[in-house]
Amino acid sequence: MRRPLGDVCLDIASFARERKHEFLSYILRLAAAEAYKTTAEDDAFEMPMPRRPAARELILGFWDWDISNDRNYLDAGAAGFFNIDPDKAARGLPNTAHLAAVHPDDVDRVRAAARAAMRSGGIFECEFRLITKDRISWVLARGSCTLDRDGRAVRLPGALIDITHDKTMN
Incomplete structure (x- = not known):
């Protein structure tokens, strides 16, 4: 499954937050927002994870x-x-x-x-x-x-x- 970089960042941010790494989660959310602004559809990653909202x-x-x-x-x-x-x-x-x-x-x-x-x-x-x-x-x-x-x-x-x-x- 091909996933936009922003979605991947949000998944990792949630994972970090679950483990009480609030600052890392915050940085990853910022990265996700930036990725959605700049990432083209070609720049996707293969990730075996369920879809999260962008x-x-x-x-x-x-x-x-x-x-x-x-x-x-x-x-x-x-x-x-x-x-x-x-x-x-x-x-x-x-x-x-x-x-x-x-x-x-x-x-x-x-x-x-x-x-x-x-x-x-x-x-x-x-x-x-x-x-x-x-x-x-x-x-x-x-x-x-x-x-x-x-x-x-x-x-x-x-x-x-x-x-x-x-x-x-x-």
Whole structure:
């Protein structure tokens, strides 16, 4: 079976993550994303593994939180997973509007990760469950917080990645 390099990287990333090698898993996920951008169909590897969704299939959507004005702008994909009308999400809503879809046991962890990123600037990363249409999905939310000259958080854009497959395979 011929497989794109990005798929191979994601398989190895899952294997690394299962063995608690988080940094290696992260690097391999980045490599997969890069491979999907640059790999031609000819550049495939023979791998006797079941098909995994491609990285581009795993990205659920994007957000851009204007922290100063407490307006979170979500694309249609992210809005759908947070059970928010896509038109309203595109116009921006208070950041707390999306928390209703976050599993109740995960809300505090999501808030704590956001506060940590806002304190220091830089990477926001959090795994949590979303409850949508009688289904629970696991997502990895990853973004980067920007601080102003005075050290106040002003913006936090990012992406949601579906990691349900990884969580259900463990």
